[in-house]
Amino acid sequence: MVLSVLGKFKGSLRRTREQLKSGLERVLRGRARIDDDLFEELGEILISADVGVAASERILDRVKSRVRSNGVDDPGEIPRLLQEEIEEILEAASRRLTAPEKRPPGERPRWERPEAGEGADEVPVTEASMAAKEGTGGPRVMMVVGVNGTGKTTTIGKLAKRYVDEGQRVLVAACDTYRAAAAEQLQIWADRAGVEMVGSHSGADPASVAYDALSSTVARGGDVLLIDTAGRLHTRTPLMEELRKMKRVLARLHPGAPHDTLLVLDATTGQNGLSQCRLFHEALDLTGIVLAKLDGTARGGIVIAAAEELGIPVRYVGTGETIADIAEFDPRSFAAALFSD
């Protein structure tokens, strides 16, 4: 299982890895010692993978301090340290979702430290609170959000198939009542996954469609309800408010819902992705990211920045165009795929 996941990431991250690798080789070739010059060039490599300036600098600062405290003097050690650092950032974000924090404050990534500002006052989601959510019974409700054209509908189709294969009774709700032919597109994916689609007349209030969809999911004894929403730019406050309303309406009908609010990010997105994460997170308290369209040329480095700065974990990765092309995100494999063959 782990092996196949690793394989999938490896294929998906081929281009990124090649670039990282050739970049690292170029930087390390003939270099005898670790100096500031080296770190400057390492920064460039991270930036070229869309990790961003700020996050890259902080990652390298931590690598630097490890170099110093461990007395590392072989530049050849650098790739390993970098890989471990990235893995740790991604893992810390994932842990936050599944387990209470136990690490000492000194090793915490930026978003968890009190001085970090964002995210500092948030209560980590613990196993207990997850259990409480599960304990409410009824369907598990997942809301899928994101800016236009990132692949929300496709992601829902893939997730639906995945849950169906796990033996769950899945329904999808067409709450994108704005975009032309959105419901038709979702219907096609629903058919492919063999699940039922509920709701939607174009122009209806999405919250009311969500409400109806959840009622009928409960009535039909569904296990999972996947809610498709209209793409919107994160800066359009009224549209973000519309999503908040959907969330409130769902929670009123079924306490604990939505159990997941997933942001779909296009893997080719640059630094604006961070702004997307931040504003969607502020509005909706995201439980994770789905990194879509990660399939060769895209870098996806933005999720490292998102995990580092905001502590939002990646949950799934979309790796291709067919319905099976989705994988659960595994920080270790992802980091490994970035660096090793």
Place this chain on the structure above:
Amino acid sequence: MFDDLTEKLGDVFRRLRGYGRLSEKDVRAAMREIRIALLEADVNYRVVKDFIDSVQSEAVGERVTKSVSPGYQVIKIVHDELVSLLGGEGERIGFAASPPTVIMLVGLQGCGKTTLAAKLAHRLKKAGKRPLLVACDTRRPAAREQLAIVADQVPAPVFFGDGTDAVEVAASAVKGAREQGRDLLILDTGGRLHIDDELMDELARMKDAVHPTEICLVADGMTGQDAVQVAKEFDDRLGIDGVILTKLDGDARGGAALSIRAVTGRPIKFVGVGEKVGDLEEFIPERMASRILGLGDVVSLVEKAEAVIDQKEAERLEAKLRKEEFTLDDFLDQLRQMRRIAPLDQVLQMVPGVDRKMLKSAVVDEAALDRFEAIVCSMTREERRRPEILDGSRRKRIAKGSGTTLHDVNNVVKQFMMARKLMKDVTTGKLKVPGLPEFRR
């Protein structure tokens, strides 16, 4: 999110007091900040490197004039250089000498091709063309349905063909265009997750079959470092004639524009700035440069305001204000003019120095504006002229007629009375508003 670049450079140059020449050290420190600004704007790092190298040498030794601070001076040099790199002022869609003109839109999945096809049709229809949209995306679920719906908004006809082979569809659309009296065809092609041979083959075959007048690459304005790769591959395989950037109505700084331009040398022709069919703007290098540097966009704002505000009308209003003849009708007119510029929160975003965080707390309630319009529209002419006569029963009738509450109506009347008094005080000089130039005849 980002500190203002102007501010940062101000810090760098605080020591320099507006005299002398820029030293190499000062410039290098400034270039560091500019480099970060460009990278945060998603300009490709190699493009940034070349750019900084060329600007750096130019800026060193530049005389700092007394009137401008060194920070601004450097920004101006950088800005001008960016503008000339983004270049291509006045680059328009080229039309075929003998119709029909065929525009082929290509790009990755989800970059906004279908929406853009409609926007382009809308725009060129206004310019007197008779567009036909061609559904060449035969793979994505419901792509054809989506095109049909957005075409309705133009409105423009859609050619579907047999819907199986994209090249076939394109070819027969072009063949039939003249009989149908269409002089412009816009081909909405299928996107792929990444550039693969199958996609490129299909597009290359389509190119050979229909000989498009223009091939436009549609690129997501939020794309990161990958933009260069995408643009290059499309250009290598197909030879693109121009670029259209989409989704620039958010807070993306659009560095992809610079990357693509620098790598392919192809002009950027339009930018997509919203979800409505009319939300397409011409590409203006100056504006893009300001945006990439994070300097706000005053030019756009002024231009938009000029386009919708009638100068004569404004003068008439001012005279009315003075004579205290300002009525609810005028108030409504004003509001409608403002709203025609753009959604108010968008207007605010274009003003430099407006903090985005601040903006978020000051949400413009578009629904409240709708209510306001409804209320005024439910009044009689006499009531709009003389709101004084609005007694309880009239107000009740208005509330009913506009689907609002008595409370809403009271608010509107109260706010209007206050606004009228305030404007009178300002225009007659009784009240001085700091920062607002005095009205003069």
